[in-house]
Amino acid sequence: MTRLGGLALAALLSATALPVHAAEVEFDLAHWLPPTHPVHTLGVEPWVKSIAEASNGRIAINIFPASQLGAAPDHYDMTRDGIADIGYVNPGYQAGRFPIYSLAEIPFHVKEVKKGSGALHEWYAKYAEIEMPEMKFCLINPHDPGTIHANTEIKVPEDFRGKNIRPAHATMARFVSMLGGSSVQVPAPEAREAITRGVADAITFPWNSIYIFGIDPAVKYHLDMPFYISSQMILINKAKYDALAPEDKQVIDDHCTPEWSMKFSEGWADNEYSGRQKMIDSGEHTLYEPTEDEVQLWRDAAAPLLDQWKADVKAAGQDPDVIYDEYRQALEASGSLY
Incomplete structure (x- = not known):
């Protein structure tokens, strides 16, 4: 199936995909969790809505959950290659690829994630430029310690x-x-x-x-x-981000902060x-x-x-x-x- 055909099918299948309005910029966001999962309902959807409101409708983000655009381990490469514009990525699904960030996977370091997600964001932001240069690093979303x-x-x-x-x-x-x-x-x-x-x-x-x-x-x-903890990320295709108008870049930047990592993560943490x-x-x-x-x-x-x-x-x-x-x-x- 072509990417165009896959996107059309995903849009028909996904009752949760946001309706497409007249917008200057559209993003396709892919994740691999069911649309009933708290990451989707308490993290992704409020974040997408906030971006739409902050941009006065200039930016529309269409959500494709449940691995509709590809398998969970493929989401980094999917986002890098433009199959998705925004990806929900678990770096730990690819052994050895992101050695710095794998520190967050070592047990007995993180006891809570409501504030810990912001701390992880602050710590890793500069290293993301080294390990993930093809991406705009946006958010960190760890689950409550498992x-x-x-x-x-x-x-x-x-x-x-x-x-x-x-x-x-x-x-x-x-x-x-x-x-x-x-x-x-x-x-x-x-x-x-x-x-x-x-x-x-x-x-x-x-x-x-x-x-x-x-x-x-x-x-x-x-x-x-x-x-x-297992610590996921929201990553954005760098070329897509770089092509944005300055005012739209600012909207995205305002939603890619330690504070937003905490907002994005707190509902899931409580649920878990x-x-x-x-x-x-x-x-x-x-x-x-x-x-x-x-x-x-x-x-x-x-x-x-x-x-x-x-x-x-x-x-x-x-x-x-x-x-x-x-x-x-x-x-x-x-x-x-x-």
């Missing part, structure tokens, strides 16, 4: 051994392998099938996504700690955290809160991930110690450091 959900109890790192685990991103996949588990690497929309068919024994996910993706009947045991209480109230799930000693076991087990990250960043010609200090300082200043 954890391990399994069909048997997982309390300490040793419990990973021999398990098949769906990791959130490349760094978590490395962690699973380090601890003697096997990674079942599928994007979030395909996670339910992996779990329900028994291909995976456990999954790294935020709390309410277990319900959103219908995985709750298959995983009844949960590690009750802020384990990791609500899943934890939902599990408690259901009486059907077992949540295990690790002891201080067990938390330290997890921290110690993850230490080699940071060592590998530093080696990767150094190989890319950057100073990992400076970058790591900036990262921790940004999180600490926002009250988000674990």
